[in-house]
Amino acid sequence: MSYEEEAEKYYLKTGLKFPFSLIKSISLIKASAAIANKELKLLDSEIADAIVKISLMLANGEFADEIRVDVFQTGSGTGINMNINDIISRHASKLINKNVHPNDHVNMSQSSNDVIPSAIRIASYLEAKDVLSNLAKLLNVLYEYSEKYKDFIKPGRTHLRDALPVTLGQEFYAYYEEFIKDKQDLEYAMNQILEIPLGGTAVGTGINSHERFKELAIKNLKEFLNIDIKPSKSLMRPMKLLSDLILLSSVYKKIAIDLWKLGNDIRLMFSGPNTAIGEIDMEINLAGSSIMPGKINPVTVEAIMQASSEILGLDNANSYISLLGEFELNMGNPSVIYNISLQSLLLNESLKKLTEVVLPSIKPLRERMKMLAFSSPSLITIFSPLIGYEKAKSLYERIKNGERLEDVAKDLGLDEKTINLITDINILVNPGIPILKGKKIESNK
Structure with missing residues (x-):
């Protein structure tokens, strides 16, 4: 019985699936690791090549129906790592008619604890x-x-x-x-x-991986992904x-x-x-x-x-x-x-x-926007520098009750030229003190 079949008894069965981006990433890590282990003469060339071929097929979306473990599983992600190890192992073994072991070969120099993070x-x-x-x-x-x-x-x-x-x-x-x-x-x-922590194996120390594995595996992975991944210092x-x-x-x-x-x-x-x-x-x-x-x-x-x-x-x-x-x-x-x-x-x-x-x-x-803008009682604010906050506040109700801003301005003694200037809506949406650009009057008028 495969790992994923055994795991169904222990993991939740929510039906939630991992995103393809994760399957692709794990698969490319497996391919990169196999190439590195082959270069380091730790892994038989034929087995390594088979692992790489199947890993790349998996990274391209093949064998997707064989991803069976649920999202809600062991917190390390061992379930999805083992599921993918098993898939690669099965198909690589068939490809070369030779036993490709999920742990000894596919997972060589790796742990779920560095692969999944x-x-x-x-x-x-x-x-x-x-x-x-x-x-x-x-x-x-x-x-x-x-x-x-x-x-x-x-x-x-x-x-x-x-x-x-x-x-x-x-x-x-x-x-x-x-x-x-x-x-x-x-x-x-x-x-x-x-x-990323690839090469850290079980606890971040790199035990059971070659001293050069991290360097080579990440180099290979960068080439597959074309992104600037790097090993974390710790x-x-x-x-x-x-x-x-x-x-x-x-x-x-x-x-x-x-x-x-x-x-x-x-x-x-x-x-x-x-x-x-x-x-x-x-x-x-x-x-x-x-x-x-x-x-x-x-x-x-x-x-x-x-x-x-x-x-x-x-x-x-x-x-x-x-x-x-x-x-x-x-x-x-x-x-x-x-x-x-x-x-x-x-x-x-x-x-x-x-x-x-x-x-x-x-x-x-x-x-409609312009009409609403002109009907805002807060337009009385433009008179504050001239007549002060308190007096301007008393005029608020007049505009609120429907009086035109121009009529309120006339009652303050402003001439038509000044009124046209300070009620120019285009001036009111920019920095400045409109009232000071017009005719000044006594604040007690």
């Missing part, structure tokens, strides 16, 4: 590359929209209450700048997980600690929070059409209700916000997982890679849908 970092890096690419595409669109809508005046809101005017372009640019910071944070986190560190992966998870959380915030702002601007904000329309050709004909909802935005919430929860789970295990080995390797892979998947899909579906569907209702 190495593989989960490689897999996380590979998936993060896609997130980085999709983040870059979003940035291009956000910048484009910040320019496209830089003259679209709308009301600013704080505490969901009327504030001073802003432009739609300014709002898009704020998110553009934030996602730039997210991209920088992601690049930093990705760089941290490039340090091989023990990434075996016992998941802190670098928790950093990546936290960056994913940060991106998810920013997606949630942007999604919620879009959702609120789309609220209505007649009884709420209604500053934008969206081209959505999907029924929003099974009972209310014609009702359209921001369905993709809501899907993104749900995905973002899930990413936050997974990050919280990862924090607890990182606490598992004592001394030389963490006990949360299988679940942390499952969670990080799911975070990557949710982020990739959310970023793509936001960039390709949500943002292009937005149709700003420019005249």
